Structure formats: C-alpha cells, structure tokens
Amino acid sequence: xxxxxxxxxxxxxxxxxxxxxxxxxxxxxxxxxxxxxxxxxxxxxxxxxxxxxxxxxxxxxxxxxxxxxxxxxxxxxxxxxxxxxxxxxxxxxxxxxxxxxxxxxxxxxxxxxxxxxxxxxxxxxxxxxxxxxxxxxxxxxxxxxxxxxxxxxxxxxxxxxxxxxxxxxxxxxxxxxxxxxxxxxxxxxxxxxxxxxxxxxxxxxxxxxxxxxxxxxxxxxxxxxxxxxxxxxxxxxxxxxxxxxxxxxxxxxxxxxxxxxxxxxxxxxxxxxxxxxxxxxxxxxxxxxxxxxxxxxxxxxxxxxxxxxxxxxx
Numbered sequence: 001x002x003x004x005x006x007x008x009x010x011x012x013x014x015x016x017x018x019x020x021x022x023x024x025x026x027x028x029x030x031x032x033x034x035x036x037x038x039x040x041x042x043x044x045x046x047x048x049x050x051x052x053x054x055x056x057x058x059x060x061x062x063x064x065x066x067x068x069x070x071x072x073x074x075x076x077x078x079x080x081x082x083x084x085x086x087x088x089x090x091x092x093x094x095x096x097x098x099x100x101x102x103x104x105x106x107x108x109x110x111x112x113x114x115x116x117x118x119x120x121x122x123x124x125x126x127x128x129x130x131x132x133x134x135x136x137x138x139x140x141x142x143x144x145x146x147x148x149x150x151x152x153x154x155x156x157x158x159x160x161x162x163x164x165x166x167x168x169x170x171x172x173x174x175x176x177x178x179x180x181x182x183x184x185x186x187x188x189x190x191x192x193x194x195x196x197x198x199x200x201x202x203x204x205x206x207x208x209x210x211x212x213x214x215x216x217x218x219x220x221x222x223x224x225x226x227x228x229x230x231x232x233x234x235x236x237x238x239x240x241x242x243x244x245x246x247x248x249x250x251x252x253x254x255x256x257x258x259x260x261x262x263x264x265x266x267x268x269x270x271x272x273x274x275x276x277x278x279x280x281x282x283x284x285x286x287x288x289x290x291x292x293x294x295x296x297x298x299x300x301x302x303x304x305x306x307x308x309x310x311x312x313x314x
Contacts, residue, residue, distance in 0.1 A: 007312040008082045008276045009301035010265050012232035015089040016056045017268025023072045027059035038273045039240050046241040052271045060094050066107035074115020080277045084310045088126035088157050092141050101144040109152040124154035131160030146180050154306035156184040163191040167199040174203045189213040190243045212243040215251035225259035230304030234267035236274040247286045263301035
C-alpha cells in the first residue's frame with residue numbers, strides 16, 4: 001500500500017502535542033531540540049508523557065503563536081494527504097492577562113482556516129476541558145466555545161491525567177454540555193480504569209479517546225457497538241504511555257470483531273514522533289497486512305467524525 005498518499009482522516013490529534021520544531025523555535029528564546037519535545041523510549045506512564053507539553057504550551061501564549069501553530073499544523077498534515085482532521089486543544093492553557101478565551105479560539109480558527117485555503121485540508125476544533133482545572137474554569141471555556149459550534153468548533157473533550165481525575169468527577173460539566181447541545185468526546189481507558197470507559201459511555205460521549213481497558217468487558221463492548229460510539233485508538237501513544245505493554249495485547253481487532261467503530265489516530269504528532277502514515281503502516285504490519293482493515297478504519301473515522309462533508313474516495 002502507498003500509505004503516504006492514501007487519503008486520511010485523523011480524529012484524535014492535540015495541537016500543542018503536534019507543534020513542529022521550527023514553529024517552536026520561532027516562538028521561544030530557548031535552545032530547543034527534538035528530544036526535548038519527544039517522549040523517551042523508557043516513558044513509564046501517561047503522567048510522565050504529559051511532561052512533554054510544557055515547552056509547546058509556552059509558545060502559544062499570544063495570537064501570533066496560536067495562528068502560527070494552527071497554520072503550520074495544517075501545512076504538515078497536508079503533506080501526507082490528510083483530507084480532514086479534528087484538532088483538539090485546551091483554550092484555557094493560552095488564556096492570560098493579555099488574551100481572553102474568545103481570542104484564543106478565534107486565533108486558532110484563523111490559522112486553521114488559512115491552512116485550509118492554502119492546503120485543502122478540512123478541519124474542526126475539539127476544545128479540551130482539563131481534568132486538573134476547576135469546574136468554573138472548564139464551564140467558562142465551554143460556554144465561550146459553544147458560541148463557535150458549527151463555525152469551526154465541533155465538540156468538547158475531557159483531557160489530562162486520567163489516573164488522578166476519574167471521569168465520574170465531571171458529571172456536572174457534561175450535564176451542562178448536553179443542555180447546551182454541545183457534542184462531546186471523553187478520554188477514558190488509557191490508564192487501566194474500565195470504570196472510566198463505562199462512565200464516559202453512560203455520560204453519552206460520541207466517541208471515547210483510547211478506550212484500551214474496554215477489552216476487559218465484552219458486554220460493554222456490545223453496548224458501545226450497538227450505540228455506534230466511536231473508539232479513537234492511537235497505537236504509538238498507547239504503547240508509550242503503557243496503556244498496553246506490547247502489540248500482542250492491543251485490542252484493535254477485538255473491538256472490530258464486536259462491531260465497534262474503531263478509528264486510528266496520531267494523538268500527538270511531535271510528542272510521539274508519529275503521523276498518520278506511520279500509524280496506518282504499523283497497523284498493517286502488526287495485523288496481517290490486511291488492506292481491507294486499513295480501509296475499514298478510515299471509513300470508521302469518516303462515519304464517527306463530526307463532519308458530513310468528507311469524501312475519501314477509497
């Protein structure tokens with residue numbers, strides 16, 4: 001298969017974890033090298049993985065950095081024939097005394113739109129509420145982002161350190177999102193908790209990010225398949241954060257056999273040193289060199305996306 005030129009959809013990709021080295025060097029006074037941005041091979045957990053976001057976040061503290069980040073991101077994903085991407089980021093990470101949440105979102109939208117016009121990549125934004133932020137802060141962000149629903153923003157997410165902040169602590173946030181008609185996805189099942197996956201499903205997440213521990217509950221798999229809830233799998237990242245210990249335990253085929261709409265995604269292009277071309281090739285190599293599987297994963301991404309205008313022509 002010609003993986004690089006294959007038309008692609010990526011539904012789970014964090015902007016701050018995907019900033020290019022050149023972009024970061026344009027917006028920092030530090031001497032930054034690639035190894036400072038990429039996770040080490042001996043990474044032991046998601047908590048450790050998340051330490052790699054400090055430098056990138058420092059580079060998106062003004063409108064210039066946010067616009068450049070978004071535009072450069074679109075340029076990079078276009079190079080591997082990405083047709084559509086749902087890029088997620090936490091607006092409140094960029095809010096400061098000079099920048100309100102509204103302008104943070106608008107700046108990213110401006111950069112993405114410029115990239116779309118130049119490179120032809122369709123996009124939507126998923127705004128991330130952060131697990132370690134207060135409810136008030138997350139609600140402020142949600143209400144602001146809701147103003148842009150349908151105008152570049154497509155959904156809310158819950159991201160951050162799942163091991164310290166379980167999904168059941170955020171019921172009030174998702175109740176409000178539902179009342180505001182704001183679709184949402186939830187990171188769950190990345191750090192060993194099946195209960196987090198169950199709660200994400202019960203709360204009504206349109207998709208679940210990672211969802212690895214779902215493999216331990218066949219009945220819940222059937223419920224998720226019946227409802228059509230998507231599972232956003234990110235193989236390289238899942239290995240790095242120790243969501244799985246090796247490929248033999250990766251539940252992708254188990255989920256597909258149960259009828260779950262699984263997609264394969266990058267998570268963090270820079271932190272994980274990956275892209276969609278690499279991810280699809282890894283799946284192909286580890287799961288029987290099955291072209292039909294690759295097409296199914298891409299079609300699942302189309303079907304579980306928040307866009308109605310994707311045409312991959314696979």
